[in-house]
Amino acid sequence: MSKQKILIIGAGIAGLRAGQVLAQDSFAVTIVDKGRGVGGRMATRRFADTKADHGAQYFSVKSAIFQEFIDDAVQKQVVKSWKVTDRTHLRYVCPDGMNALPKFMAQGLDVKLTEKIVRIAHGIAFAESGEQYDFDQLIISAPIPQVLQLFEDSDILLEEEEKNILNSIQYDPCWAVMAKLKYSDSTITGGRILENSPVSWIVDNAEKGLTEHPTLTIHASVDYSQSHLEENAEKVASELIASVSDMVNVEQIDTYQIHRWRYALASKRASGTFLQLKNYPIYIGGDAFGIGNVEGAFLSGQAIAQAIC
Ligand SMILES: Cc1cc2nc3c(=O)[nH]c(=O)nc-3n(C[C@H](O)[C@H](O)[C@H](O)COP(=O)(O)OP(=O)(O)OC[C@H]3O[C@@H](n4cnc5c(N)ncnc54)[C@H](O)[C@@H]3O)c2cc1C
Structure with a gap:
């Protein structure tokens, strides 16, 4: 009997976890992602001979199954434990950059990059490139x-309850600045969560182990990101850099880049770990379900795979 074909749209933590589990079972798994690399919001940017994490900065581990997975990644030196300044709770980071974890998970999987799926019909997903991927079950x-x-572009008709669940999910945006410094500055030690400021987070990626050059990641607060979402990126970068002038001298900045995350953190999520559509062989997962972070995405992918197995 031929293997059941599973197509997964999205090579972030959720899609990769589902792919890992299903590929270990008797399924033919293909993962497609519109990005140039795997990882989605576990993102690390290379620029000007340095590196910076501009999406997820660290993650925590609460469940036994994620702990077991992370313990293995720690042993293989993909992940290390880390503490945010002034906080006691243990977190984890990837010393080579946060996208090292999705890269590790993608090993041995059939992942097609720069493939944006634009339509789904009758068991086939159509990519912008013209490629077609047929499937028995689809995970998005x-x-x-x-x-x-x-779904709208594919004329997929949802049940009323499915529409209500999906429409209730909301995300907070986040503007992220990555700034390479000319010299390091001892005022920025560890990662700092800031309150009552346009900036909510600042860290030197050199301290996380990503690079030898002092390179900051500066995340704007939810309020600032929401109210400046459509503003000019250069203006936003200048304002965010200015708002941390007590910690970083503008003269200290060698070069910088900015990235806008329209959907950074799932602030309103659905209960459970995924949604299975009633009238289509489609499972929807990711951090929009459950606890809404890296671990939540992992648990969602795990749960979908177990439901299919
Ligand atoms: C700025 C920022 C800070 C964060 N900080 C933290 C943190 O400190 N701790 C923490 O735990 N979490 C944090 N998060 C959240 C965390 O990154 C996410 O919860 C998690 O990575 C989500 O994984 P996912 O697999 O659900 O989705 P994603 O990582 O978004 O993966 C979805 C993938 O789908 C692909 N895709 C979308 N549409 C298509 C299409 N049509 N065709 C093909 N591919 C498609 C995308 O390219 C993407 O790779 C942060 C996120 C951001 C952006």
């Missing part, structure tokens, strides 16, 4: 507004 782990757009 993209942010929910993008899933809803894909």
Whole structure:
């Protein structure tokens, strides 16, 4: 008997976890992602001979199953434990950059990059490139507004309850600045969560182990990101850099880049770990379900795979 074909849209943590589990079982798994690399919001950017994490900065581990997985990644030196300044709770980071964990998970999986799925019909997913991927079961782990757009473009008709669940999910945006410094500055030690400021987070990626050059990641607060979402990126970068002038001298900045995350953190999530559509062989997962972070995405992918197995 031929293997059941599973197509996964999204090579973030959720899609990769589902792919890992299903590929170990008797399924033919293909993962497609519109990005140039795996990882989605576990993102690390290379620029000007340095590196910076601009999506997820660290993660925590609460469940036994994720702990077991992370313990293995720690042993293989993909992940290390880390503490945020002034906080006691143990966190984890990837010393080579946060996208090292998804890269580790993607090993041995059939992942097609720069493939954006634009339509689904009758067991086939159509990519913008013209490629077609047929499937018996489809897993989608993209942010929910993008899933809803894909369904609309595909004439997929949802049940009323499914619509209500998906429409209730919301994300906070985040502007992220990555700034390479000319010299290091001892005022920025560890990673700092800031309150009552346009900036909510600042860290030197050199301290996380990513690079030898002092390179900051500066995340704007939810309020700032929401109210400046459509503003000019250069203006936003200048304002964010200015708002940390007590910690970073503008003269100290060699070069910088900025990235806008329209869907950074799932602030309103659905209960459970995924949604299985009633009238289609489609599972929707990711951090929009459950606890809404790296671990939540992992648990969602795990749960979908177990439901299919
Ligand atoms: C700025 C920022 C800071 C964060 N900080 C933290 C943190 O400190 N700790 C923490 O635990 N979490 C943090 N997060 C959240 C964490 O990154 C996410 O919860 C988690 O990575 C989500 O994984 P996912 O697999 O659900 O989705 P994603 O990582 O978004 O993966 C979805 C994938 O789907 C792909 N895709 C979408 N549409 C299509 C399409 N049509 N065709 C093909 N591919 C498609 C995308 O390219 C993407 O790779 C942060 C996120 C951001 C952006």
